[in-house]
Amino acid sequence: MATAKTTLPNAGPVTGSRSFLSRLRDGDEIARLVTMVFAATVVLITLLLVYELWTNSALARAKFGLHFLVTRVWDPNIDQYGALPFMYGTLVTSAVALFIAVPLGIGAAIFLAELAPPRISDTLQFFIDLLAAVPSVIYGLLGVFIIVPLMRTVIFPGLNKPLGFMPFFKGPSYGVGFLTAGIVLAIMVIPYIISVSREVLLSVPRDQREAALALGSTRWESTWKVVVPFAKTGILGSVFLALARALGETMAVTMVIGNTPTISASLFSPGDSIASVIANQFTEATGDVYLQALVELGLVLFLMTFILNGLARILIVVTTQRGSGVPT
Amino acid sequence: MSAGVKWRRFVSNFMLTLTGLCALVSVSVLFFILGYLVFNGGTSINWAFFTQLPKPVGEVGGGMANAIVGSAKLLMAASLLGVPIGFLGGIYLAEFSGSSVASVVRYAADLLNGVPSIVIGIFAYSLVVLPFKHFSTLAGAFALGLMMIPITLRSTEEFLGGVPRYLREGAMALGASKWKTIATVVVPAAYRGILTAILLALARVAGETAPLLFTAFGNLSWSHGWGQPTSSLPVMIFNYAVSPYEDWHRQAWAAGLVLLGLILIINILARTILSRGITVPRS
Numbered sequence: 223m224a225t226a227k228t229t230l231p232n233a234g235p236v237t238g239s240r241s242f243l244s245r246l247r248d249g250d251e252i253a254r255l256v257t258m259v260f261a262a263t264v265v266l267i268t269l270l271l272v273y274e275l276w277t278n279s280a281l282a283r284a285k286f287g288l289h290f291l292v293t294r295v296w297d298p299n300i301d302q303y304g305a306l307p308f309m310y311g312t313l314v315t316s317a318v319a320l321f322i323a324v325p326l327g328i329g330a331a332i333f334l335a336e337l338a339p340p341r342i343s344d345t346l347q348f349f350i351d352l353l354a355a356v357p358s359v360i361y362g363l364l365g366v367f368i369i370v371p372l373m374r375t376v377i378f379p380g381l382n383k384p385l386g387f388m389p390f391f392k393g394p395s396y397g398v399g400f401l402t403a404g405i406v407l408a409i410m411v412i413p414y415i416i417s418v419s420r421e422v423l424l425s426v427p428r429d430q431r432e433a434a435l436a437l438g439s440t441r442w443e444s445t446w447k448v449v450v451p452f453a454k455t456g457i458l459g460s461v462f463l464a465l466a467r468a469l470g471e472t473m474a475v476t477m478v479i480g481n482t483p484t485i486s487a488s489l490f491s492p493g494d495s496i497a498s499v500i501a502n503q504f505t506e507a508t509g510d511v512y513l514q515a516l517v518e519l520g521l522v523l524f525l526m527t528f529i530l531n532g533l534a535r536i537l538i539v540v541t542t543q544r545g546s547g548v549p550t
Numbered sequence: 551m552s553a554g555v556k557w558r559r560f561v562s563n564f565m566l567t568l569t570g571l572c573a574l575v576s577v578s579v580l581f582f583i584l585g586y587l588v589f590n591g592g593t594s595i596n597w598a599f600f601t602q603l604p605k606p607v608g609e610v611g612g613g614m615a616n617a618i619v620g621s622a623k624l625l626m627a628a629s630l631l632g633v634p635i636g637f638l639g640g641i642y643l644a645e646f647s648g649s650s651v652a653s654v655v656r657y658a659a660d661l662l663n664g665v666p667s668i669v670i671g672i673f674a675y676s677l678v679v680l681p682f683k684h685f686s687t688l689a690g691a692f693a694l695g696l697m698m699i700p701i702t703l704r705s706t707e708e709f710l711g712g713v714p715r716y717l718r719e720g721a722m723a724l725g726a727s728k729w730k731t732i733a734t735v736v737v738p739a740a741y742r743g744i745l746t747a748i749l750l751a752l753a754r755v756a757g758e759t760a761p762l763l764f765t766a767f768g769n770l771s772w773s774h775g776w777g778q779p780t781s782s783l784p785v786m787i788f789n790y791a792v793s794p795y796e797d798w799h800r801q802a803w804a805a806g807l808v809l810l811g812l813i814l815i816i817n818i819l820a821r822t823i824l825s826r827g828i829t830v831p832r833s
Contacts, residue, residue: 249727249729249730250727250728250729252729253646253728253729253732254642254646256638257638257639257641257642257645257646258642258646258647260634260635260638260639260642261638261639261642261643261647261651261655261703262655263635263639264635264636264639264655264658264659264662264699264700264703265654265655265658267658267662267696267699268658268659268661268662269658270673270677271662271665271669271670271673274672274673274676274677275669275672275673278672278676325572326572326575326576327572327576328572329568329569329571329572329573330569330572330573330575330576330577332569332572333566333569333570333572333573334573336569337566337569337570338570338573346573346577348821349577349580350576350577350580351817351821352580352814352817352818353576353577353579353580353583355750355753355754355757355813355814355817356580356583356757356810356813357756357757357758357759357784357809357810357813358757358759358760359757359759359784359787359788359791359806359809360583360587360757360787360806360809360810362788362791363787363791363802363803363806364583364586364587366791366792367590367791367799368586409579412576412579413576416573416576440558440559440561440562441562441566442561442562442563442565442566443558443562445566446565466664469666470665470666470667470668470669471666472666472667472668472759472760473759473760473784473788476788477788477791477792497666497668497760500668500671500672501668501760501763504671504672504675504763504764505763505764505767516672517672517676520668520669520672523666523668523669524665524666524669527664527665527666528661528664528665531660531661531664535660
């Protein structure tokens with residue numbers, strides 16, 4: 223109180239500095255507005271993206287309606303377009319990718335989070351991060367020149383002879399096809415599964431492990447029956463994230479899938495995916511309906527990844543928060 | 551009883567070894583890719599690759615000089631679009647916005663980040679290519695710039711948020727305005743993290759192919775200015791790899807080596823910058 227009174231008489235210079243202060247506060251206001259404009263741009267761009275996809279597919283949506291999603295024919299000559307073979311290809315290749323990548327990725331994440339000493343774990347994680355940075359066209363390049371020949375000479379005979387009675391493994395094989403694309407996709411998404419799962423596993427409180435070990439469980443039992451169940455929602459999130467990547471992946475798939483719109487139970491059959499048909503036909507599309515059908519495919523792909531990414535984010539946040547919420 | 555314990559021990563060791571194998575396999579893929587590219591690309595790379603234009607179909611030789619310059623131009627223009635929006639938007643999120651506005655912007659950025667790159671290509675096509683009626687460097691840069699925004703934005707926000715409170719309070723106690731505090735104290739304290747994020751964003755879009763297919767398109771010769779279609783390294787790799795010509799395959803390997811080398815170097819550089827810097831919270 224006393225100090226407040228003593229400073230009051232010096233009102234003169236204070237008002238002077240006050241106007242200076244308020245000018246500075248105006249500067250704050252300007253900075254706030256300027257940065258707000260840039261932040262708003264992000265929202266605007268996102269809205270514009272949805273709007274453009276929607277309006278630029280209007281013709282195709284009006285002509286085919288929801289039948290677009292269940293029609294098998296894709297023929298520019300008669301101007302008939304259906305998304306089914308491409309949706310099938312996208313889903314099958316992604317499923318194959320997850321089938322391979324999920325066990326491998328989660329296994330590696332368990333090793334990195336539970337077993338490896340921090341130094342080794344961090345070093346390996348560094349390499350995994352680099353692996354995630356390899357561009358998809360490079361994976362495609364390796365797919366074309368390594369996995370496609372390998373498919374013809376090793377994988378196809380190896381699977382077709384013992385398992386050829388099942389429709390999935392019926393021949394013939396051209397090297398390119400669903401399985402080849404699935405394998406390349408698997409290699410691409412493994413780093414994402416490892417990174418996120420490792421993070422989630424590391425967030426599991428220490429006392430969970432210690433309690434399990436104290437009760438006499440082995441290292442593996444404490445990991446598999448206590449730590450993994452604790453983190454399972456987050457691990458599921460990492461799988462969804464990987465799935466969203468696999469669904470949207472373009473180049474690597476385009477280069478090895480064969481680019482023929484077929485629906486076949488055989489994994490060796492050449493096929494096509496939503497992203498790869500857009501990549502291959504967009505510049506050649508003549509006629510409004512053709513182009514708009516491709517944009518509509520883009521819209522379908524956008525919605526699929528949108529839903530999956532949303533689910534993934536919720537699952538990951540829920541687990542890591544639960545993990546860190548418990549006092550350790 | 552003791553047999554049961556032995557069995558459980560065995561299972562434990564077996565499964566844990568298996569997880570180690572999973573990690574080994576996953577990491578060795580990186581070295582396999584690197585080795586294969588260095589082997590195949592290294593034998594194909596030569597001086598002409600960096601200095602000459604592509605030769606017409608059927609002729610042996612030539613290089614990708616125009617694609618290298620094209621990629622550099624695309625990345626430069628993309629950064630000019632993506633970095634300011636991401637950086638300043640991130641400042642707004644971390645320093646100025648209320649939580650409800652921030653969550654809307656954050657949501658939009660995450661959504662944009664998850665959009666498949668081919669869909670970004672369609673967007674850039676309808677927004678930039680259609681009005682001008684031709685493919686252009688600008689359209690390609692627009693697509694790549696869009697992809698840089700969410701990464702830059704979210705990391706700027708995160709690293710600014712990690713700057714300790716007492717630094718801000720100290721600056722404000724000395725009479726600095728909020729803006730002055732941000733510009734002279736908060737941003738400099740977080741600049742390593744932000745620089746890392748920008749470099750990582752750049753490395754990510756440097757390898758993007760799908761959004762360039764129908765925006766920057768391709769060009770067998772030099773691309774002058776910003777309004778012409780341009781060739782780029784990733785698109786060249788794609789076109790040459792799926793072509794039936796042996797010599798083009800050779801050049802695709804060389805281009806792959808150059809591109810991957812560039813991207814890995816940027817990545818390692820970025821991570822070194824970060825690890826040498828101040829302690830920032832791990833995301």
